[in-house]
Amino acid sequence: MNNNFVEVSIYQVKPDKTKEFEEVIKEMKTFLEENSELINFKVMKRTHRIKDYDSIKKGEPPVKIKRIIKSVKYALYWEMNDEEIHGKLTKDIFQEFRKRLNKLLIVPEDKYLGERII
Numbered sequence: 001m002n003n004n005f006v007e008v009s010i011y012q013v014k015p016d017k018t019k020e021f022e023e024v025i026k027e028m029k030t031f032l033e034e035n036s037e038l039i040n041f042k043v044m045k046r047t048h049r050i051k052d053y054d055s056i057k058k059g060e061p062p063v064k065i066k067r068i069i070k071s072v073k074y075a076l077y078w079e080m081n082d083e084e085i086h087g088k089l090t091k092d093i094f095q096e097f098r099k100r101l102n103k104l105l106i107v108p109e110d111k112y113l114g115e116r117i118i
Contacts, residue, residue, distance in 0.1 A: 003115040004039055005086050006079045010110040012071035017104040018045075021074070024100050031096060032078065035089060040079040045072065071106045079116060086113070 013021045025043050032038045048062035080086055
């Protein structure tokens with residue numbers, strides 16, 4: 001069984017800062033890819049929502065988000081061999097990108113850390 005270490009972060013970005021956020025995230029990916037210990041790095045922008053649970057039962061497609069009220073949400077997934085590597089990479093990212101990212105966010109990101117199970 002593969003027990004690679006994973007971090008999932010949820011970012012709430014100021015609506016007028018999404019392009020800048022996406023540029024910083026692309027730079028972060030390039031920065032991390034230079035480290036051979038990074039296994040996977042993916043980012044998703046929330047663009048759709050579920051209408052209601054009845055629509056799930058009916059197999060209906062999700063609804064495109066039409067207006068942004070407070071923030072644009074992004075989910076970042078990255079995976080490495082173990083938590084020691086995570087600590088090193090997190091330190092490097094913090095030093096390189098933290099100030100720029102903080103200016104773009106409504107609140108600090110939520111982080112979920114753990115071992116991949118499948």
